Amino acid sequence: MEQFEQKKGKPIKQSNRIKFWIGGLLIISAIVYLIVSSTQANAQYFLTVEELQAKGDQMIGHDVRVSGAVIGDTIQYDPQSLKLTFEVANVPGDNKVIEEQGGLAAVLHAAVNDANQPRLKVVYNDVKPDLLKNEAQAIMTGKLGNDGVFYAQELLLKCPTKYEEALPQQSGG
Amino acid sequence: MIANIGYGALCITLVIAVYGIVAAIYGSQRKSPYWVDSARNAMLLTFPLLTLSVIALEILLVNGNYELDYVASVTSKSMPLYLKITALWGGQAGSLVFWTWVMSAFASAVTLRNWERDREFLPWVIVVALVTLTFFLGLIIFVENPFARVWVFGGSVIVKSMFPPAGAALFFQEDGRGLNPLLRHPGMIIHPPMLYIGFVAFVIPYAFAIAALITGRTDDRWIRITRRWTLVAWLFLSLGLLLGGRWAYDVLGWGGYWGWDPVEISALMPWLTGTAFLHSVMIQEKRGMLKHWNMVLIILTYDLVIFGTFLTRSGVLSSVHAFAQSSIGPLFFGFIGLTFVVSLSLLLNRWNELKSEAHLTSLLSREALFLLNNLLFLGILVVSFWGVIFPLLSELITGQKVTVGPPFYQRATAPLFAGLLLLMGIAPLSAWRHSTVQTLGKALWKPTIVSLFGPLIAAVFGIHYWAALLGFWLVAFVASVTFYEYGRAVIARSHSRSEPIWRAFWELAGRNRRRYGGYIIHLGVAMMGLGIIGVEMFQTETQGTIGPGQELKLGHYSISYDSIAIFDTSDGRNVARAVVNIYKDGHLVGEVYPRRDYYYESQQPMTIPGVRSTMEDDLYVILVDWKPVSTSMATFKIYHNPLVNWLWLGGLVFILGALVAAWPDRDEQTVRVKKKKESLVRSNA
Numbered sequence: 001m002e003q004f005e006q007k008k009g010k011p012i013k014q015s016n017r018i019k020f021w022i023g024g025l026l027i028i029s030a031i032v033y034l035i036v037s038s039t040q041a042n043a044q045y046f047l048t049v050e051e052l053q054a055k056g057d058q059m060i061g062h063d064v065r066v067s068g069a070v071i072g073d074t075i076q077y078d079p080q081s082l083k084l085t086f087e088v089a090n091v092p093g094d095n096k097v098i099e100e101q102g103g104l105a106a107v108l109h110a111a112v113n114d115a116n117q118p119r120l121k122v123v124y125n126d127v128k129p130d131l132l133k134n135e136a137q138a139i140m141t142g143k144l145g146n147d148g149v150f151y152a153q154e155l156l157l158k159c160p161t162k163y164e165e166a167l168p169q170q171s172g173g
Numbered sequence: 174m175i176a177n178i179g180y181g182a183l184c185i186t187l188v189i190a191v192y193g194i195v196a197a198i199y200g201s202q203r204k205s206p207y208w209v210d211s212a213r214n215a216m217l218l219t220f221p222l223l224t225l226s227v228i229a230l231e232i233l234l235v236n237g238n239y240e241l242d243y244v245a246s247v248t249s250k251s252m253p254l255y256l257k258i259t260a261l262w263g264g265q266a267g268s269l270v271f272w273t274w275v276m277s278a279f280a281s282a283v284t285l286r287n288w289e290r291d292r293e294f295l296p297w298v299i300v301v302a303l304v305t306l307t308f309f310l311g312l313i314i315f316v317e318n319p320f321a322r323v324w325v326f327g328g329s330v331i332v333k334s335m336f337p338p339a340g341a342a343l344f345f346q347e348d349g350r351g352l353n354p355l356l357r358h359p360g361m362i363i364h365p366p367m368l369y370i371g372f373v374a375f376v377i378p379y380a381f382a383i384a385a386l387i388t389g390r391t392d393d394r395w396i397r398i399t400r401r402w403t404l405v406a407w408l409f410l411s412l413g414l415l416l417g418g419r420w421a422y423d424v425l426g427w428g429g430y431w432g433w434d435p436v437e438i439s440a441l442m443p444w445l446t447g448t449a450f451l452h453s454v455m456i457q458e459k460r461g462m463l464k465h466w467n468m469v470l471i472i473l474t475y476d477l478v479i480f481g482t483f484l485t486r487s488g489v490l491s492s493v494h495a496f497a498q499s500s501i502g503p504l505f506f507g508f509i510g511l512t513f514v515v516s517l518s519l520l521l522n523r524w525n526e527l528k529s530e531a532h533l534t535s536l537l538s539r540e541a542l543f544l545l546n547n548l549l550f551l552g553i554l555v556v557s558f559w560g561v562i563f564p565l566l567s568e569l570i571t572g573q574k575v576t577v578g579p580p581f582y583q584r585a586t587a588p589l590f591a592g593l594l595l596l597m598g599i600a601p602l603s604a605w606r607h608s609t610v611q612t613l614g615k616a617l618w619k620p621t622i623v624s625l626f627g628p629l630i631a632a633v634f635g636i637h638y639w640a641a642l643l644g645f646w647l648v649a650f651v652a653s654v655t656f657y658e659y660g661r662a663v664i665a666r667s668h669s670r671s672e673p674i675w676r677a678f679w680e681l682a683g684r685n686r687r688r689y690g691g692y693i694i695h696l697g698v699a700m701m702g703l704g705i706i707g708v709e710m711f712q713t714e715t716q717g718t719i720g721p722g723q724e725l726k727l728g729h730y731s732i733s734y735d736s737i738a739i740f741d742t743s744d745g746r747n748v749a750r751a752v753v754n755i756y757k758d759g760h761l762v763g764e765v766y767p768r769r770d771y772y773y774e775s776q777q778p779m780t781i782p783g784v785r786s787t788m789e790d791d792l793y794v795i796l797v798d799w800k801p802v803s804t805s806m807a808t809f810k811i812y813h814n815p816l817v818n819w820l821w822l823g824g825l826v827f828i829l830g831a832l833v834a835a836w837p838d839r840d841e842q843t844v845r846v847k848k849k850k851e852s853l854v855r856s857n858a
Contacts, residue, residue: 020541032554034585035559042581046574047563065576078810079717080799093574110462127716127797127810130355130778141578148484154578 022077044141049090049120052144064142066150068120069111070157072134084124088138089117123148124152132158176241178334179229180320181601182268186222186277187310189215190303198243213284219277219306227274230267230319234260239346242333243267243319249351249744251774255362256352260542262365263352269368272482275373276302280692283377283402291398293596294625297384298377305376306732308508323750343791351635354772354779360420364413364437370442372408372478375447377402379475382468386519391526396454396467404687407451410444411831415824424781428793428812429710430820433579438557439484443477444558446470449550456540457606457688461530463540465549468527470637472516475507483509513656537608542600549592556585583709594647594702597695598624598654620657624650638705644706651699659692697830700823707790707816716810724756727811730792731756734807735764737799747771751796751807755785767809768795786821 046065047055052139068088075086089111092098101107110119122140132138132155142152193215200208222563230243233256239245248256262268280302288295307638313319324332324341332338378399385395407739417437418430431437450470456463483505520527533541560577568786569573602616626640627649636642660679667677682689717725724731742748752769754761767781771778783794791814 016534019531019536023536023545027545027548027552031548031555031589034588035556036550038556038581038585039559039563039577041584042577043563043567043575044577044578065578080806082716082808082810083799127780127795130780133776145442 040057046093046095048086051064051093052120052150053118059144059145060097060146063141065139065145066120067093067137067139069108069137070132070134071112071136075132079128080127082127084126084128085122085133086132086138087119087121088140089114089119091137103135105135108137121149122152123149124155128131128153129155129157174231175229176238176320176322176335179226180235180314180318182222182226182229183310183314184319185466186219186226187223187307187314189218190307192311193303194300194307195220197296197299209299212296216277216284216303217281220274220281220302223270223277227261227270229661230261230270231258232743233320233694234258237349239349240322241319242321242323242342242588245323245346245349245576245813247349247352249349253744256357257558259362260352260728261415262508264319266313266317268320268365269313269317269370270319272369272373273306273313275366275370276306276309276376277375279402280380283380284570289396293388293390294381294384294395294398297387298380301380301383302376304512312504313500339487351775352771353777354777355424358417358420358424359362360423364420366414366621367409367754368413370409371406371413372482373622374402374406374409375443375474375478378406378450379471382471382520383516386468386523389523389526391464391523393454393461393464396457400454401688401835402771403447403451403454404831407447407833408828408831410440410447412441412828414444415828419806419821419824422847423818424779425558428708428714428782428814430708430817433559433560434583436484438443438480438561438818439477441482442554443474445550445554446474446477449547451549452543452550456543459707460540461542462533463544464527464529465524468520470547471686472513472520472710474739475516476513477637479509479512491514498733515576535609537599537603537610537613538699539608542603546593546596548598549589551786552589553586556582556589560585563826569779584726591643591647594699597698598647598650601654601658601695607755616652620653621650623653623657638710641706641710644702647686648699648702648706651695651702655692655696655699659689686836690832690836691832693830693833694827695830697823697825697827700819700826702823703858704816704818704823711815712813713813718806718807718808720806721804725809725811727813729758730811730813731759732792732794732809732811734809737807745773747773747797749799751783751799751809753783753809755794765792765794767794786818788816789792790816790818814826 013021044063045059046067047059049068052059052064052156065161066085066088069087069091069100071087077084091107091111092101098104100105101110124140136157138157139156140150140152140153142150144150160161180794193212196208196215197212200206200210200212233241233244233303234248235254237244237248237250237257243261243264243266244357247260247267248669248706252260257509260267261270271579280299280626284295284299309316318335321333321335322337323344323346324338325339325344326335326341332341337343378395381395381399385391417440422428422430422434450467453463453467453470455469482499533544535541560582564574564576567573595700598620599613599617601611602620624646627645631642636645649812659678662681663674663677666672666681670677672680682693713728715727719725719734721734721736733756735754737749739747739749746767748768750766753765753767755763755765763785767783768781770778770779770781780795781794784795785792791812793814795812797808797810799805804815
């Protein structure tokens with residue numbers, strides 16, 4: 001087949017093959033460039049409340065992602081202005097640690113009821129998500145303000161206490 | 174009792190599966206049809222046994238046997254019957270049972286086909302199917318057992334186990350915890366099984382690929398046998414992804430359909446390699462090229478399917494999806510790693526036999542453009558994979574978790590998707606083997622000119638953003654090329670056979686299903702592209718608090734709050750339902766009923782938007798807050814989603830096209846029989 005091909009058509013030139021290699025490499029480098037530049041532009045630290053507060057000033061003004069346990073009593077919502085404020089308590093970021101302490105539900109419960117855990121005040125301006133309640137895990141994307149308050153642009157919630165199955169994104173940015 | 178039957182059936186299946194693997198390998202080595210037949214019978218026996226297990230689990234779910242932890246975790250007394258039945262795949266353990274059941278059904282169906290010409294494949298197809306089955310059965314039996322009961326010691330300690338621990342009593346729960354209200358939506362009920370069926374069906378072409386590598390019969394026979402399976406797998410996977418998107422749009426209340434969540438991505442990844450595979454096998458069939466590449470693609474697809482099954486059901490990533498903490502992670506990674514390494518070494522072993530029969534001759538030939546399409550699909554795959562593992566990698570290397578969100582995926586994949594649309598327009602008009610700028614230009618200039626009307630019309634409507642105009646052009650380009658190609662063929666046929674147009678259209682699709690099904694799919698993609706551009710680039714929103722009779726404006730639209738009703742329902746909900754009038758340019762165009770359901774049992778509110786839907790746009794109204802009296806103020810949030818219905822309509826067209834492509838060819842069968850008869854006649858002569 002190969003020889004037949006070469007006899008019938010023009011002989012396959014070396015330059016032709018080089019052309020394909022150059023084309024392929026160009027596309028691959030374009031894809032690599034897209035990935036690298038998009039990562040640089042959009043990478044966010046994923047921190048626990050404790051880590052965020054430890055880094056303090058360093059993090060002010062940067063986009064970061066923070067995870068914490070929602071403290072039900074602190075939820076305040078003004079539907080007129082859609083201003084939502086609440087506090088989250090520190091939960092460990094490491095899955096292993098969470099596992100050792102008896103699973104996410106137990107960790108969230110302990111965090112909310114432990115007054116010694118570092119706490120973070122959060123402000124979010126949008127519709128109050130259905131899943132926002134006591135002992136839910138909140139994953140927030142936003143910026144830490146000079147006042148030590150976290151201004152969230154995006155708020156994701158999950159409630160492992162009751163359900164084990166899929167619970168996707170509750171609110172988008 | 175019933176739980177014991179279900180569990181027993183699983184255990185027997187495991188033993189039979191292991192026996193089948195051994196018998197198939199032995200039979201293949203000894204060239205003994207007796208042992209291979211025995212292996213085939215073992216394969217066939219797994220299906221009734223797993224069916225028994227599924228029936229047992231269904232009975233327990235419907236009866237509400239809450240002493241079973243799984244039953245208690247996914248059902249409750251107040252749930253309607255259909256939700257109790259579908260709770261089979263409502264949690265991790267049940268989903269795994271469902272997975273193995275479908276796997277066994279598909280593999281059994283394959284072993285029942287006519288093997289006359291492909292005898293040597295049979296034992297190895299059985300081995301691959303049974304190894305996969307054994308892995309999942311092992312997981313279910315030893316780690317994630319849906320039949321496990323809850324036991325209690327001396328009134329306090331609770332243990333989950335299949336058999337009673339010494340001195341323990343059965344722990345009866347009054348009621349189950351039930352399925353999350355957010356998941357009680359038709360789209361969400363059929364979304365997981367569609368995805369799973371798609372996942373499982375991809376195991377079949379993989380099994381044949383491995384059989385081809387082991388037996389050394391490395392021509393394109395394995396591809397031809399599994400062509401239909403691949404299309405069916407792809408059809409279901411696509412349907413699953415679309416249903417998931419529709420569910421998000423209907424239920425999650427943020428006017429979106431895809432959030433680049435790791436779990437969504439894990440379902441998308443095998444779809445990407447599968448789509449690349451669907452295209453590149455055509456090159457192998459036509460030109461005998463890309464044989465290594467196709468093997469790599471199907472191996473990747475298989476392992477991504479396993480990876481996807483795992484990701485959706487484990488807590489390894491901080492996804493908002495399933496946060497089931499479970500110990501199956503290392504087992505999954507072990508299995509994925511093992512199958513990947515074994516598959517690749519089989520491929521390396523046959524590397525030289527898989528040489529291309531031809532070379533790429535022209536940069537613009539059909540095969541070169543298909544190769545480019547493959548590169549772009551793989552590019553999107555790499556972006557997705559990178560985004561999913563980046564947090565894990567960064568934590569490993571720097572000790573600090575760094576994540577990337579939806580903007581990362583949008584930015585990195587948008588140019589690649591645009592490139593795919595461009596190729597979708599060019600490739601159908603390029604020729605195999607040899608294509609030059611002249612020949613391609615000659616074929617393309619007419620549809621290209623027509624497609625320029627797309628951005629032109631958009632510009633007339635006042636859209637000047639370059640990316641949107643480019644997007645509109647690409648979508649119009651794909652659509653016009655598709656219509657041009659299909660239309661030309663229809664008219665030619667209708668002239669030459671003096672058939673009516675509709676008949677020619679139908680007959681053509683029937684003659685070459687993959688080709689014309691493919692065109693319908695391309696058209697569906699163009700329509701979906703239109704919807705995606707509309708929502709991603711032109712979505713607007715506003716919010717406000719208004720009293721009865723007052724208005725809230727958004728662009729050409731305004732809504733006025735009419736009244737609210739608050740009542741309890743018989744299935745344990747408290748419903749607050751508002752009546753809202755929609756005006757467009759001052760004219761009343763409709764009425765919607767945004768509401769908030771509060772589920773007493775799970776203490777979970779659920780926001781259901783009121784949507785006025787047209788092909789032009791959706792007005793998506795969310796009830797945010799209210800006072801119990803109709804005369805008070807209520808707060809609404811409104812999204813304006815231009816063109817979003819093209820996404821759903823395009824999805825329907827897409828699935829229709831996939832159905833056409835995957836539908837069995839009657840002609841193909843008759844041709845085969847004819848050829849066989851001819852060869853028989855010849856050998857007799």
